Amino acid sequence: MQTLCLLIGLLGFAPQEAPAPVPLQQPAPAPAAEDASPARLPLEALTGFSQTPAGGVDDLFGQALLLEFFAHW
Amino acid sequence: MPHANELQEQFGARGLQVIGVTGEPAQPTQTWIQDKGARYAYAYDPQRRLHQALGVRGIPHAVLLDPQGKLVWRGHPAALTDAIVEGALAGTLPAPLWAWPDSLAEVRAALQSERLVDARRSAEALSDRGLVERLLPLIELRIEARLAALKALYEDLDLEPLERLLAALEAGLAGDPRSAALAEQRRLLAEDPALPGARAALAELAAAEQRLSEHDSGAQALDLAAVQAVIDRLAPISKQYGKQAPGRRARELGSRLKKLRKQLSQGD
Numbered sequence: 001m002q003t004l005c006l007l008i009g010l011l012g013f014a015p016q017e018a019p020a021p022v023p024l025q026q027p028a029p030a031p032a033a034e035d036a037s038p039a040r041l042p043l044e045a046l047t048g049f050s051q052t053p054a055g056g057v058d059d060l061f062g063q064a065l066l067l068e069f070f071a072h073w
Numbered sequence: 074m075p076h077a078n079e080l081q082e083q084f085g086a087r088g089l090q091v092i093g094v095t096g097e098p099a100q101p102t103q104t105w106i107q108d109k110g111a112r113y114a115y116a117y118d119p120q121r122r123l124h125q126a127l128g129v130r131g132i133p134h135a136v137l138l139d140p141q142g143k144l145v146w147r148g149h150p151a152a153l154t155d156a157i158v159e160g161a162l163a164g165t166l167p168a169p170l171w172a173w174p175d176s177l178a179e180v181r182a183a184l185q186s187e188r189l190v191d192a193r194r195s196a197e198a199l200s201d202r203g204l205v206e207r208l209l210p211l212i213e214l215r216i217e218a219r220l221a222a223l224k225a226l227y228e229d230l231d232l233e234p235l236e237r238l239l240a241a242l243e244a245g246l247a248g249d250p251r252s253a254a255l256a257e258q259r260r261l262l263a264e265d266p267a268l269p270g271a272r273a274a275l276a277e278l279a280a281a282e283q284r285l286s287e288h289d290s291g292a293q294a295l296d297l298a299a300v301q302a303v304i305d306r307l308a309p310i311s312k313q314y315g316k317q318a319p320g321r322r323a324r325e326l327g328s329r330l331k332k333l334r335k336q337l338s339q340g341d
Contacts, residue, residue, distance in 0.1 A: 050103065057092075062211050068134075069133060069135070
């Protein structure tokens with residue numbers, strides 16, 4: 001199953017439930033992961049946490065974080 | 074969305090926190106989240122600073138950080154497998170800060186206020202040695218990450234968060250040998266000849282953002298000439314500071330102002 005999911009991801013197809021990618025205004029290649037070192041991630045920019053008692057990202061100390069960028073439409 | 078819900082339910086108890094990130098306003102987003110049934114946290118990036126720092130150009134887009142804050146994976150959320158998540162869970166603490174028991178209250182309070190030396194001292198005094206062995210390396214990494222962040226913010230000329238973080242660390246790292254780096258950073262802030270210009274640019278950006286905010290709220294409408302004047306003032310900031318924080322901020326604001334200019338032109 002994991003192999004299948006990875007293969008699907010690599011081929012650029014999303015499962016039926018996944019929303020279609022929405023291009024933003026200035027298409028450009030994303031930087032390599034090593035260019036976005038933790039020190040340069042302005043996580044303090046995240047505000048207004050909801051559906052969790054966290055007051056900010058610091059309250060998630062010691063946890064792994066999956067940041068999912070999305071938009072509603 | 075369903076995949077993110079599944080990941081939160083499957084791995085949440087083992088130290089994974091899914092956070093939906095949007096640059097859009099709160100109210101419509103919360104309505105949308107309720108309609109869609111998201112069961113994980115979400116947070117706002119109103120100035121899109123995180124979007125910009127990560128170069129997010131298309132959505133949905135996901136980024137996985139391990140408990141040390143290291144970026145370990147990025148891509149379309151549907152391509153994130155269980156195996157990748159498993160690999161990021163090594164070293165996670167049993168629960169996020171707000172869910173820690175009262176026995177950890179001192180460590181939690183110290184971490185939340187950047188009193189990192191106090192956090193280390195309180196952690197060392199805990200009776201649960203297994204937890205101490207997991208906590209101390211994370212606190213050490215947090216100290217290193219904060220110092221690295223200070224350097225990155227300085228190189229980026231992101232001066233407001235830099236000054237807040239520096240002040241917090243001067244208090245919270247007192248007595249630690251690494252605090253010498255803080256004195257050097259303070260000296261640079263006072264003596265670097267490039268900083269007065271950057272501060273002036275940031276002040277100009279803040280004033281422009283305030284004017285746009287007042288327009289958006291209806292408090293004080295901007296007309297076409299005023300919008301154009303602000304756009305004209307942003308252009309040299311964007312050019313001078315390029316990829317540094319003032320330059321990025323000027324372009325983000327310029328983009329919003331150009332949309333407003335188009336709306337006002339069509340209104341005429």
